[in-house]
Amino acid sequence: MITRSYEELLAEVEMLRMKLDEANDTLDAIRNGQVDAFVVNSDNGHSVYTLKSADHAYRVFIEQMAEGAVSLNPEGLIIYSNSQFARMLQRPLSSILGRMFSDFVLTGSGDDFGTLIANGWNDNVKAEVELLSGDDVIPAQLSLNVVHLEDEKTLSVIVTDLTSRKEVERQLKMKNEKLEELNNALINSNHDLQQFASVASHDLQEPVRKIQVFSKFLKDRSFGDLSDAAQQYVEKIIASSNRMKVLITDILTYSRLSAPESALELVDMTELFREILEDFDLRISEKGAEVRLNELCVVEGHKGQLRQVFHNLVSNALKFTASSRTPTLTIEKKDVDAKELGLSLDNDANYCRISVRDNGIGFDERFSSSIFSLFEKLNPKSTYEGSGIGLAIAKKIIDKHHGVIIAKSVLTQGSEFSVILPFKQPRAE
Amino acid sequence: MATRVILVEDDSDDRDLFVTFFSDRKDVMLLPAVTNGLELIEYLQNVKSDSDLPHLIVLDQNMPMMNGKQTLQFLKNNARFSRIPAVIYSTYTDTNLVIECKNLGASMVASKPIDDAGYQKMMDDFLQLV
Numbered sequence: 001m002i003t004r005s006y007e008e009l010l011a012e013v014e015m016l017r018m019k020l021d022e023a024n025d026t027l028d029a030i031r032n033g034q035v036d037a038f039v040v041n042s043d044n045g046h047s048v049y050t051l052k053s054a055d056h057a058y059r060v061f062i063e064q065m066a067e068g069a070v071s072l073n074p075e076g077l078i079i080y081s082n083s084q085f086a087r088m089l090q091r092p093l094s095s096i097l098g099r100m101f102s103d104f105v106l107t108g109s110g111d112d113f114g115t116l117i118a119n120g121w122n123d124n125v126k127a128e129v130e131l132l133s134g135d136d137v138i139p140a141q142l143s144l145n146v147v148h149l150e151d152e153k154t155l156s157v158i159v160t161d162l163t164s165r166k167e168v169e170r171q172l173k174m175k176n177e178k179l180e181e182l183n184n185a186l187i188n189s190n191h192d193l194q195q196f197a198s199v200a201s202h203d204l205q206e207p208v209r210k211i212q213v214f215s216k217f218l219k220d221r222s223f224g225d226l227s228d229a230a231q232q233y234v235e236k237i238i239a240s241s242n243r244m245k246v247l248i249t250d251i252l253t254y255s256r257l258s259a260p261e262s263a264l265e266l267v268d269m270t271e272l273f274r275e276i277l278e279d280f281d282l283r284i285s286e287k288g289a290e291v292r293l294n295e296l297c298v299v300e301g302h303k304g305q306l307r308q309v310f311h312n313l314v315s316n317a318l319k320f321t322a323s324s325r326t327p328t329l330t331i332e333k334k335d336v337d338a339k340e341l342g343l344s345l346d347n348d349a350n351y352c353r354i355s356v357r358d359n360g361i362g363f364d365e366r367f368s369s370s371i372f373s374l375f376e377k378l379n380p381k382s383t384y385e386g387s388g389i390g391l392a393i394a395k396k397i398i399d400k401h402h403g404v405i406i407a408k409s410v411l412t413q414g415s416e417f418s419v420i421l422p423f424k425q426p427r428a429e
Numbered sequence: 430m431a432t433r434v435i436l437v438e439d440d441s442d443d444r445d446l447f448v449t450f451f452s453d454r455k456d457v458m459l460l461p462a463v464t465n466g467l468e469l470i471e472y473l474q475n476v477k478s479d480s481d482l483p484h485l486i487v488l489d490q491n492m493p494m495m496n497g498k499q500t501l502q503f504l505k506n507n508a509r510f511s512r513i514p515a516v517i518y519s520t521y522t523d524t525n526l527v528i529e530c531k532n533l534g535a536s537m538v539a540s541k542p543i544d545d546a547g548y549q550k551m552m553d554d555f556l557q558l559v
Contacts, residue, residue: 205520210442212543220545252521 068140068159071147076100076117079154088161090134101157106130106137120144120155128162138163197255201248208248211241250389253308257396264425267303269296269310269354273331276311283318287327294332297352299421305397309405310356312390313417317358322412330357336420343404343420351403351420359414368407402426431458432559435483437469437500438462439492443541447487450548457552466495470503473510482513484559488535490519490526498533505534514558518551 062069068085070078078101086093089104096104105113106129119125125144130137139162147156215237223231273293277284284291299306314329321327336353338345345351363371372395391407398405402422409415434457438444444462451457460483463469469486476482486504490497497517504510514536519526527538536558542548 202521206440209520209541209543213442213446216544252523 068157068161070101070157070159072101072117072155072157074121074153074155076102085159088133088138088140088159089131090136104132106132116142117144117155120157121146121153131159139166194255197251201252201255204248205245208241208244211237212245215241247389250393254389254393254396257305257393257400264300265303266298267301267306268298269306269352272303272307273310276307276314279311280314280318287318287321289318289321289327289329291329292331294330296331296333296354297423299352299423300425301401301421302397306401309394309397309419310354312394313356313419316390317356317360317415320358320360320362320415322359322361325359328359331355332357334418341404341406341418341420343406345420350424351422353418353420355416355418357414357416362409362411362413362415363407364411365409368409371407372405431456432485432556433458433460433483434485434487434555435460435469435472436462436487436489437464437466437492437497438487438489439464440489443489446548450545451552454552456556465492466497466500466503469500470495479509482510484513485555486513486515487555488515488517490517490530498530501530501533501535516555516558 062082063084065082065084068088069080069082070085071080073079078097078099081093081096083093086096089096101117102113107113113129116125116127116129124146126141127144128139128141131140141160141162143158143160145156145158147154215234218226219231219234219238223234226234270293273296277291277293283289314331317329318327332355334353334355336345336348336351338348372391395405398419398421402425404418404420406418406420407415408418431454434451436444436447436459438447444464447459447462451459463472466488469488473482488497488500492500495503497519501515501517504513504515511534515534516537516539517526517530517535518539518541520541522538522540530538537554539551539554542551
């Protein structure tokens with residue numbers, strides 16, 4: 001049964017008319033583009049209705065962004081959100097609209113969120129926060145900008161998911177740490193190796209010297225008492241211990257090359273060669289060798305080390321002589337032709353090439369690179385004494401001087417060693 | 430008058446070699462050798478009269494307890510012993526060792542010789558310092 005009175009029905013009609021007018025006003029406002037969205041209060045909280053209006057194109061644009069886009073009203077209520085933001089939070093869009101933005105921010109993450117939003121209303125602000133995404137927490141960057149719409153102000157928030165960037169950063173950091181670890185291990189093992197070489201060589205010298213001393217003793221004091229065979233054995237012991245001594249000294253020199261060095265200086269190579277040849281005066285006259293030294297160049301380098309290189313080359317040239325002819329040794333400056341030498345240099349003009357050429361026994365060119373390896377010897381030791389370290393030392397020094405050393409030879413005819421050195425050493429930063 | 434020489438050396442072979450090569454020399458009087466720096470200091474402190482101190486101290490570098498360099502440092506900072514010439518002799522002498530020892534006040538740094546001729550030459554050089 002209908003129990004409502006006429007007056008009641010009239011009041012209801014009046015109220016509905018007012019609601020209709022209100023709705024018409026709203027529609028007008030929407031048509032005029034004055035309204036972006038509206039919030040309707042209901043028992044379940046706020047509901048927000050957004051519009052496909054004149055800014056439709058921008059909305060499509062914003063929908064397609066890889067970033068979250070949100071608009072807040074002055075109370076901090078979300079009045080617009082693109083679906084990307086919803087995906088970030090792993091929630092349906094409808095459960096985001098009309099909620100406070102702060103509901104989705106992990107409390108205590110980053111700067112105080114209230115302050116951040118307050119600042120956002122005054123100025124453009126960027127900040128990192130952590131957002132609640134389903135059961136997870138994701139790192140995100142917020143860019144806050146105030147947007148004025150006639151007399152309305154909204155705060156637009158661009159939300160960038162930092163998860164992958166953080167992950168990349170984390171991995172990068174991890175890899176960096178690992179690299180550093182490996183690097184340290186390498187430094188340590190290098191250091192250990194150098195220590196080992198140094199200690200081993202030092203400590204090896206003691207017993208070798210004893211062998212030298214006492215075998216000489218035997219030879220000097222009791223040689224006559226020994227049988228021919230025994231005398232031969234003693235000679236062999238002396239020869240071996242002498243060789244051992246040379247070997248140890250050379251290893252020591254080689255291992256020391258890794259140690260920090262003296263300052264760079266300008267080295268007059270002509271002058272350096274004069275000094276080196278002086279050291280070999282005796283050997284040169286013994287062998288009746290003819291030595292020609294032409295004007296060389298001045299390069300930047302560690303003088304002591306460069307002396308060692310050319311000392312070794314001259315020593316080899318005077319050692320591996322052919323007995324059938326007068327030994328000759330020519331030291332001269334040559335044109336640097338990287339192409340001809342099969343090298344790749346930044347600019348030929350920045351280098352000086354010093355050639356050390358002899359007419360000795362030479363070597364098979366097949367070995368022209370292996371002769372620079374440690375302990376590589378091409379000649380039987382009975383004929384030619386040596387440790388097999390000299391050229392390895394030379395190469396290591398030239399490498400450290402950013403240069404190149406090349407060996408060319410015709411077996412039985414002679415050898416030529418070319419040392420190509422930059423005039424200037426690169427500066428360490 | 431023979432020069433009084435004291436050897437500070439932990440290696441018994443090397444101590445014997447000193448006796449072997451130098452006991453015949455008229456210009457050298459070997460004092461009984463000691464085996465490290467501490468023993469040397471003890472020995473020197475027990476010498477009553479300055480005129481009985483050694484004229485020359487020969488130090489091995491590599492010794493237990495107190496090595497050559499440390500001994501040198503002590504000697505050169507001691508008013509009574511600092512004027513006695515002290516030399517270092519070692520199996521291995523590199524530039525660094527020579528410079529270090531010279532800075533500490535060594536009169537000479539020598540490599541241990543390997544034969545009679547080498548030993549005699551070394552002692553001749555040492556005696557020049559006295």
